[in-house]
Amino acid sequence: MKRSYSPTVRRRRISAQLRKFRKQEGLSAAAAGEKLGWAQQKVSKIESGEQKRIPPAELDALLDIYKVTDPQVRDALHECARLAKQRGWWTKYKEAFPGGLPDFESEASVIRSYEAQVIPGLLQTPDYAEAVFRAYKLREDAEIKRLVEARMERQHILNQVGPPDFTAVIDEAALHRLVGSEEVMRMQLRHLTHMAARHNIDIYVLPYRAGAHAATSGSFTIMDFPDPMDTSVVYVETPTSTLYLEEDEEVREFNTMISRAQSAALSPTLSLKLVEETITSLEE
Incomplete structure (x- = not known):
C-alpha cells in the first residue's frame, strides 16, 4: 500500500x-x-x-x-x-476522527501507545471495534458501520510501504474484559498474536501484578516523525474532546510515563504467552 x-x-x-x-x-x-x-x-x-x-x-x-x-x-x-492544501483520505470520515488523528499517524515513523481498557484501535478486529462503538453510546447501525469502516481504513498505515514502528503497552485488563462475546474476544486476541509477529510491531502486556505504575492516569499515544522539523505529538482522547500536546516539557513527561510502563510490563515473548493463555481460557 x-x-x-x-x-x-x-x-x-x-x-x-x-x-x-x-x-x-x-x-x-x-x-x-x-x-x-x-x-x-x-x-x-x-x-x-x-x-x-x-x-x-x-x-x-x-x-x-x-x-x-x-x-x-x-x-x-x-x-x-x-x-498542505491537499486533503487526506480521512476527511471523508470527519465524524469518526474529530481530532484528525490519522493526519499525524500517516506520517509518523514511531507510534507508542498505552491502552488501559481496550485493545488499541490500530490492532482491533472489525467485530471488536463494533462492540466498542456500541458500548460507548446508542448509535444507529449505519453510523456504527461507518465508524468501523473508518477504523479499519486507519489501520492501513501498518501495511504501507515503510510502515511506522508501533509499540503498544496494553493493560492486562484489556485481555480479560469481555468485549462483544467470547467468540469476538477469541478472534481479537488471536489477531493480536498475528500482529505481534510483524517486524514493526511490539506488544507489551502490563500485568496486574505490576501494581500502581507510571501510566495510571489513562490511555495516550505518542507519535514521532522522521523529519527533525516535526516535533513529537502526544494524543490524548477524552469523552468530549481530543488533545494534542507538543510542548517539549509535556512530551518529555509522556515519554517518561510510557518508558516506565513498558519497563514494568512483560517482555513481548511473555506478553504473547499471556495472550495465548487467555485465548485458551476462553476456549474451555
Whole structure:
C-alpha cells in the first residue's frame, strides 16, 4: 500500500520553519507583519497553522524579509505549502476522527501507545471495534458501520510501504474484559498474536501484578516523525474532546510515563504467552 501524506504535518512543518527564520532575523510577528503591510496577527496565524493555506506570493514575501535566499530551501517550502492544501483520505470520515488523528499517524515513523481498557484501535478486529462503538453510546447501525469502516481504513498505515514502528503497552485488563462475546474476544486476541509477529510491531502486556505504575492516569499515544522539523505529538482522547500536546516539557513527561510502563510490563515473548493463555481460557 502507498504511503499517505498529511497536510496537517506539512502545515506544522512550514509554520515551524517560518517561525525559526523570523526569530533568526530578530523580528517579532507583529514587526514582520508591519514590514509587509499585513493585517495585525496575520503572521501569527500563519505560524500557528490557523491560516491553513499560504499563497505562493505571501510565502515569497515572508522569505524575502527573512532573507532566505537559498533556492533549494525556498522550493522545498513552496512544495510543502502546496502539499498542505491537499486533503487526506480521512476527511471523508470527519465524524469518526474529530481530532484528525490519522493526519499525524500517516506520517509518523514511531507510534507508542498505552491502552488501559481496550485493545488499541490500530490492532482491533472489525467485530471488536463494533462492540466498542456500541458500548460507548446508542448509535444507529449505519453510523456504527461507518465508524468501523473508518477504523479499519486507519489501520492501513501498518501495511504501507515503510510502515511506522508501533509499540503498544496494553493493560492486562484489556485481555480479560469481555468485549462483544467470547467468540469476538477469541478472534481479537488471536489477531493480536498475528500482529505481534510483524517486524514493526511490539506488544507489551502490563500485568496486574505490576501494581500502581507510571501510566495510571489513562490511555495516550505518542507519535514521532522522521523529519527533525516535526516535533513529537502526544494524543490524548477524552469523552468530549481530543488533545494534542507538543510542548517539549509535556512530551518529555509522556515519554517518561510510557518508558516506565513498558519497563514494568512483560517482555513481548511473555506478553504473547499471556495472550495465548487467555485465548485458551476462553476456549474451555
